[in-house]
Amino acid sequence: MKAEAALFKEIITEENTPLRFTAYEKKFSAAIHEGRLQIFLHSGRKEELQTDIILPGKALSSGTEIALSPSLPDKPLSLDPARSIYVLAGTTVSFFIPVPLWATLTVNGLPVKDIVLKEFSKTWIGEVGQNGDLGYTLHQEPMKDDNTLLPDAAYMEVIIENRSRLSFDVKRLILYVPFTSLYKNEAGYLFTDRQKFTVSPSNKQDIKLMKPASSGIETVARPRRKASKDYFTRFATFLKKVTVMS
């Protein structure tokens, strides 16, 4: 999505005067009432309170600035494509995954909370009951290019390099979204770090995060978490449910 449309900023100076706005194709309203800033997310007839903040005494006289910035989900995403991704021996495939965006609400420049624009269902990434991490399930089809403008998603380029002698069928991919940054390119589109999966000739799996290939990019949001040295290898495999075919 275009980054200019992704950043919303407004200053509220009057109490009891709701400010209605649309961001990320969602409807919001914000109002200050009895010294408290309340922000609602509207979906249909439902109104969901996102935040209720007590403002300092002088906030109204100087104006209260609220802003919504794009951010990435806070947990890794488990990608379950409807059709599995087949990678021949000795080949490299790459594709784009639209990663649904969240929004970070800031009040007077201070981040307050994440606005969950897309609800995900929870899943487990790793061995059952052992080492692993909580993640979200993402039902999304890979895209060949990033030319289509999407309303509320950022593109993540995924590269799978198969240097082994065996072809494999990838039925599930883990996207380590909390460890990536969010960027804006010159055309105003949003991207995350690229994620490269490599399977070595000895069938050892490796993962690397790399900056997007395009130049002139600007960082919009930093990674939420810093991965420990063994985080990516600790879960045994990032390519879940791989069928090795000779």
Next chain:
Amino acid sequence: MFSGFTDFIRSILTHPALPVILRSLAVLFGGILFLKVITHFIGKRMGKKYSPQVQMLTRKGIFYAGVILLLFYVLQQAGVKMSAIFGAAGIAGIAIGFAAQTSISNIISGIFLVSEKPFAIGDIIIVEGQLGIVESMDLLSIKLKTFDNLFIRIPNTTIINTNVTNITRYPLRRMNFELSVAYKEDLSRVKDVLLDIAAKNPYCLDDPAPYFLIKDFGTSGVALLLGLWFEKNDYTDLKNSIMTEILARFKKESIEIPFPHISVYTGESTKPFPVDIQKK
């Protein structure tokens, strides 16, 4: 009187054994201080690598061993015969051993527990039917706090000798829902409904996938098992939400959960059961 007092003081200060006594006391107190400093630094060095119980055992072990060695040195310096001490200690050891065998057994069991690590502080465990959160693991016993705020002390030997279930050892758990549906129900439709409920529940994990099993042909209905995986902290939320949703959805889909019932036959299933109403 005053001269008598001063003579007494003078006799103490000029006693030939005074330098030995003073030196022994200095060694004893200086040694204890040194041991405290050493054990403090050892505890800090062990840091987060070792559990608090291991740190406590190591610090106390080093401290008390050091104090015993200091005492032996001081007594030796004071001219006490060590052979007599060892002899008395041996006899005392036997007496203490008989008197304190339960406590010593608990201490040894505590050491085994620390090395085996079946649970840690903060884990929820079941021991002999008692469910609670482990509050502390001490030399003689462990302390549990139940969910209705009761305090339970369990000797370490009990822990070693019985089955202990650690509910929170692993990050995930599976919650099993056993339910029964009437024989007239379409089981594949029931399965679809249950799996749909699981898919829409925010606490139920997509992976590992929900588990569905047709368990048995029961006396009143078909027994089913639905196993849902969840993160260990979501137990109550998952249980309440799934039970509520199953009831509501079954009602909406007209899926019958049968009450226990018995069908009575007269011998032929087609003829009505004969009832004879007698007027008084």
